[in-house]
Amino acid sequence: MLPVLMGIGGLRLTPGEEDLIRRCQPAGFVLFSRNIANARQTRELTDSLRALCRHVPVIAVDQEGGRVVRTTALGLELPAASQIRRSGNIPALIKMAENIAISLRLLGFNMDLAPVLDICHDETVRNALPSRCWGTTPDEVVSMGGMFNRNLRHYGITTCAKHFPGMGLAQSDPHADLPTIDASREELLQSSLIPFMALEPELPAIMSAHILVPHLDANLPATLSHTIMTGLLRFQLGYKGVIMTDDLCMGAITNNYGVPQAADMALEAGCDLVLICHHAEEHLNEWHPRPSPQNGTDRDESLLRLERFSRDLVPPLRWDDRLWEQCLHSAQNLVEEMQPFSSPASPSSPVQHM
Numbered sequence: 359m360l361p362v363l364m365g366i367g368g369l370r371l372t373p374g375e376e377d378l379i380r381r382c383q384p385a386g387f388v389l390f391s392r393n394i395a396n397a398r399q400t401r402e403l404t405d406s407l408r409a410l411c412r413h414v415p416v417i418a419v420d421q422e423g424g425r426v427v428r429t430t431a432l433g434l435e436l437p438a439a440s441q442i443r444r445s446g447n448i449p450a451l452i453k454m455a456e457n458i459a460i461s462l463r464l465l466g467f468n469m470d471l472a473p474v475l476d477i478c479h480d481e482t483v484r485n486a487l488p489s490r491c492w493g494t495t496p497d498e499v500v501s502m503g504g505m506f507n508r509n510l511r512h513y514g515i516t517t518c519a520k521h522f523p524g525m526g527l528a529q530s531d532p533h534a535d536l537p538t539i540d541a542s543r544e545e546l547l548q549s550s551l552i553p554f555m556a557l558e559p560e561l562p563a564i565m566s567a568h569i570l571v572p573h574l575d576a577n578l579p580a581t582l583s584h585t586i587m588t589g590l591l592r593f594q595l596g597y598k599g600v601i602m603t604d605d606l607c608m609g610a611i612t613n614n615y616g617v618p619q620a621a622d623m624a625l626e627a628g629c630d631l632v633l634i635c636h637h638a639e640e641h642l643n644e645w646h647p648r649p650s651p652q653n654g655t656d657r658d659e660s661l662l663r664l665e666r667f668s669r670d671l672v673p674p675l676r677w678d679d680r681l682w683e684q685c686l687h688s689a690q691n692l693v694e695e696m697q698p699f700s701s702p703a704s705p706s707s708p709v710q711h712m
Contacts, residue, residue, distance in 0.1 A: 359413055359664060360384045361625065365641060367634035369395050370407055379410045380609065385664055386416025388471070388605075388635050390712045391428045398588060400432070401677060404466025414668045416631075418469035418518070421458050424489045425710035434461060434689050437696035438489040439474065440481075443502055444699040452509050454692055459513030461685040463675040469516040471565065472505040475553040477526040481701055485528040485537065489702040498553035504557050508575065511562075514672040519557065521567035521604060522591060523580060524550025525570050532568035532610035533708040540683060543574045555595055562667065563600040564591065566629065568610035579610060581624055588628030600667050602631035606639075618645035632662045635712075 360382045360526065366375060366389060387407050404417050419428050419711050424438025436458065442451045458470060477499055478491035493499035507517050523546055527690040528537035541550070553562065566581040574590065581603045591597050606612075606620045615623070618641060621632045625647065635640050675681070 359661070360642075360647070360670075361631050363388050363416055363418060363631055363635075363665060364638035365390065365634045366403070367401055367639070369393060370403060372639075376410060376640055378642055379407070380556065383412060384415070384586045385631055385668070386418060386469075386644075388418045388633060389428065389467075389691070390635070391430065392712070394428055397432055397682060402466065403673075404674070408466070413665075414514075414671050416469050416668070416671065417467050417470050417493075417710055419462065419710075420471045420472050420712070421462060421468050422472045422474060422490055423458075425508055426490060428712075429461070429465075433694055434686055436689055437692050438654075439492045439502075439506075440478070440489045441585075441696040441699040443492055443498065444701070445696060448505065448681060450692060450695060451505055453688065455506050455509030455703065456513050456531075457685055457692065459510050459515040460675070460681065461689075462675060463514055463672070464682055464685070466674045467515070468671040468674065469518065469563075470510055471518045471520065473506045473517065473519055474654050475499055475503050475519045475557065476521055476524055477553070478549060482705065484531055484705040484707070485531055486531045486707040486709045487526060487528075489701060490528065493525050495675050496549055496556075499553040500556045501575070504555060504560065505690060507557065509562060511641040513643055516562050516565035516667075516671055518565050518602065519554065519561045520565035521569075522554055522564050523567065523571065523574070523586060524554070525569055526550060528569055531707050532604070534607050534609045535613060536568060536570055536579055536610040537683060538570045538572065540570065540573070546571070551595075554591075558595060558597050560619070561597075561599055562670070564597060565604055566603050566613070566624075568604050578623075578627075581606075581611065581629070582615075582620060582627050584627045585626075585643075587624075592628055600630045601628060603629050604631050605632060605633045605635040607636040621645055622648050623658075625657075628656070630663055639683075668674045
């Protein structure tokens with residue numbers, strides 16, 4: 359099993375992608391709006407991905423609500439986390455998690471790249487986060503983000519918390535460049551890290567942030583830093599789940615590293631999975647993972663984590679037209695109910711157009 363979640367180019371697999379998947383056996387896939395045209399096509403695509411793998415693959419999507427919803431073409435939209443937070447409507451939060459989980463399982467997904475556990479410090483900053491955060495304080499994020507996470511899992515969708523060690527203080531968007539966060543270890547422990555520390559036992563996976571935190575590692579972004587991924591998350595915080603990168607094709611990484619080079623560095627830093635979401639066929643045909651210079655036991659343990667993770671994935675639901683229509687109706691009701699709690703339009707980011 360190649361430790362990568364790869365993106366797919368379009369609505370159906372190309373012969374080259376099929377050949378690559380058969381040869382490389384990636385751990386799984388991440389789909390985006392470009393892969394989703396209608397419900398039948400989406401389910402056929404996810405079924406074809408499963409059929410090509412000799413293991414149970416991760417089939418993931420970013421389905422957070424608000425501007426990060428990949429099912430708009432299907433008529434399924436959802437309110438933003440910030441709207442739910444402002445409303446204080448816990449039944450609506452639970453209903454949204456249920457809707458996301460059931461609709462994704464009908465479409466053939468088994469993982470939602472959520473919840474966002476970053477803290478919102480400024481709704482106007484262009485760091486890709488406005489409207490996506492569950493709180494403006496650590497306690498609020500723990501409470502609402504934790505409830506969202508638990509209910510997604512309750513209804514059969516595996517989750518991935520993001521973006522460790524916390525991206526809320528970033529002043530720029532990692533899709534374009536590498537943000538720097540000037541916070542000490544003590545300041546992070548008193549704020550940005552609290553949601554991850556509090557919810558860590560409930561998180562099957564955690565995604566890294568493409569940020570530079572000089573007080574933790576002056577040279578490498580968190581995703582590529584052994585000090586942060588292994589020293590802080592794995593050893594100091596004692597995290598036992600799967601660590602994955604954010605997409606290595608983002609400007610924060612590609613402005614300074616080639617994707618194959620960054621993939622090797624992320625694995626050496628202690629990540630279990632790397633995400634290569636764009637031009638994956640090209641990058642994976644160039645990438646020949648190099649042996650880790652660290653103790654081989656680390657890589658063996660990582661592979662065992664991935665195997666356990668794969669075994670725990672819940673199968674998709676049998677397609678049900680009536681249940682799908684219920685999901686569409688429920689989502690529409692949620693959007694209408696949360697409309698009074700909308701904030702001014704969030705600064706644009708590539709995250710909402712993928």
